[in-house]
Amino acid sequence: MATYSSWIDTPAVRSWGSGLPRERVAPVVAGAVLLVIWEVWVRTRLPDFVARPSGIVMAIPSTMADLEFWFDVTATLGAIVKGVAIGSAGGILIGIAMGRVREIDWFLSTYIRALYALPLIALVPIVILWVGYQPAARLIIIVISVFLPVAVTTADGTRAISKDYLDVGKIFGARTHNVWFGIALPSSLPFIVAGIELGFARGITNAIAVEVLASVNGMGMSVFTKSNELNENASLVYVLCLAIFAVGIRSLMIRFRCWLAPWSSR
Amino acid sequence: MTTAERAAYSLESQLARFRIMNAWWIRLTCYTLSIVLLLGAWQALGNSFGVLFVPFTTTIGRLWEMLRSGPLLPGLAVSGELYAVTLAINIVVGVSVGLLLARSKLVAAAFEPYIYILYATPTISLVPFVSVMLGFEFGSRVLVAVLISIFPILIGVTEGARSIPRQHLDVAAIFGSSESQLWRDVIVPYVTPYAMSGIKQSIALSMVGTLVAEFFLNPDGVAAVLLQGTTIVDSGWVLAVTIFICAIAVVLVGVGELIEWYLVRWRHTAVG
Numbered sequence: 001m002a003t004y005s006s007w008i009d010t011p012a013v014r015s016w017g018s019g020l021p022r023e024r025v026a027p028v029v030a031g032a033v034l035l036v037i038w039e040v041w042v043r044t045r046l047p048d049f050v051a052r053p054s055g056i057v058m059a060i061p062s063t064m065a066d067l068e069f070w071f072d073v074t075a076t077l078g079a080i081v082k083g084v085a086i087g088s089a090g091g092i093l094i095g096i097a098m099g100r101v102r103e104i105d106w107f108l109s110t111y112i113r114a115l116y117a118l119p120l121i122a123l124v125p126i127v128i129l130w131v132g133y134q135p136a137a138r139l140i141i142i143v144i145s146v147f148l149p150v151a152v153t154t155a156d157g158t159r160a161i162s163k164d165y166l167d168v169g170k171i172f173g174a175r176t177h178n179v180w181f182g183i184a185l186p187s188s189l190p191f192i193v194a195g196i197e198l199g200f201a202r203g204i205t206n207a208i209a210v211e212v213l214a215s216v217n218g219m220g221m222s223v224f225t226k227s228n229e230l231n232e233n234a235s236l237v238y239v240l241c242l243a244i245f246a247v248g249i250r251s252l253m254i255r256f257r258c259w260l261a262p263w264s265s266r
Numbered sequence: 267m268t269t270a271e272r273a274a275y276s277l278e279s280q281l282a283r284f285r286i287m288n289a290w291w292i293r294l295t296c297y298t299l300s301i302v303l304l305l306g307a308w309q310a311l312g313n314s315f316g317v318l319f320v321p322f323t324t325t326i327g328r329l330w331e332m333l334r335s336g337p338l339l340p341g342l343a344v345s346g347e348l349y350a351v352t353l354a355i356n357i358v359v360g361v362s363v364g365l366l367l368a369r370s371k372l373v374a375a376a377f378e379p380y381i382y383i384l385y386a387t388p389t390i391s392l393v394p395f396v397s398v399m400l401g402f403e404f405g406s407r408v409l410v411a412v413l414i415s416i417f418p419i420l421i422g423v424t425e426g427a428r429s430i431p432r433q434h435l436d437v438a439a440i441f442g443s444s445e446s447q448l449w450r451d452v453i454v455p456y457v458t459p460y461a462m463s464g465i466k467q468s469i470a471l472s473m474v475g476t477l478v479a480e481f482f483l484n485p486d487g488v489a490a491v492l493l494q495g496t497t498i499v500d501s502g503w504v505l506a507v508t509i510f511i512c513a514i515a516v517v518l519v520g521v522g523e524l525i526e527w528y529l530v531r532w533r534h535t536a537v538g
Contacts, residue, residue, distance in 0.1 A: 022372065023371060023372065024375075026372055026376035027375060027376055027380075030380070031379075031380065034380070050398055050399065102285075102289075102292075102293075103285075106297055107296045107300045110300055111304070114512055114515075114516055117512070117515040117519040118508075118512045118515045119470075119473050119477050119515060121474060121478060122477060122492065123508065125493060125495065125504050126501070126504045129495075129499065129501055129504055130319070201388075204388045205389070205390055208388055208390045209482075212482065213481065213493075220388075220390065223391045223394060224393075224394055227394030227397075227398065232394075236395060238391070239387070239395070242388055242391050243383060243386065243391075246386045246388060247382075247383060247386045
């Protein structure tokens, strides 16, 4: 008799701790095979300057010993952290206002929706035109990239508040600021963190885009200049650092959400 | 309650009543007011700033002029082709790889960590590497655009297919479904909403991918038109193209929402 209960396998992640050994070995084998294919492919078919795994590993010490690398790291990551802080503070405030007061929602929603739909990279040229080829252009774009998702998710979260909480607040004589920051803010925390997570990802991407388009010094700019200098391995070291930063932020945000709003973690 | 408190309370309840009774009118006023105020502010600022920030009317004039006899429509045709190819690849490859990852535990275990790392990596930073490997031609543009926009579909389909309840599969087995019937009656209907919400996101992201590919791999298409405006420091040009892109983006996002709503409309009635 046919059974289909095995049609869909359980997630691989779940079986990591206790599953079959072959599923714990599989990612290692797959990663090794991918790296070997990459290495062999470049060695046999492509010019010497093209990045390959062994070259990247060799390039790590010399790239990191360069003072320029640390300037780039502090410039880019500093701008991202600053932009995320400003953008999420603004987004939370506007988001709560939109979620609590219908008139504010109606007033702002046209622009928020239009900007949210627009690929923000299209805003880079006009921002460059206004503020010049300056680091400020990067900060502005990061702030917008974070502000929009945070405002949208916070507004959604604030609208989804259970009416019971609001009624209890009313009975105990809550004032507007109590309702906004005592009820709306905590109960939409999971939404806010999700918005910040999205904003971080977009902020990193857009920061790199601005750096390259506006020639602002930073990690993204160096990825491109190192590549233009045919120093592909060093360029990939920068990419590796950006990837580690992005993955790190992602897992940090998941932990942050569990710590901040344990009731919402699945 | 003092008199002042009572007066305040009565005013508050009257205001609340007014807001409920006239919701439609207030809504209309808010929308109109927000548009009028923004355009007015734009016009006023534009008139006082001059070159760097042209007024709204000038911008619209520029847009009309560029649409009639400018580089905008030819640029749009170039970008549209890249966009269409990217979206098609996203849907075909995203859905099939997503189903494969759900079907095979071993493949998922082997490749899922790398898929997530690739997803988290800012794709723009991979552009120089892609261009060294594949050049600046259409192929590498498509690759960059796809890397930016495929993951919502892929991950959505995988998650969706994994969450098919055992009972559904068991019922299909009890009624003796063949593999093709199982697909038609259980798997495709169950996975469709997940795939559609991925496709909806991908419709928007493919546009980001298209612009990124065009910005960073030898400017081409609409992105090239936009950059041209920056080079000649023509704010009317840049604003016009930005508004044009924004309008297209709003339409595409709307289309995505409409398709999703249409394909999963049974969900609204079934679940409530």
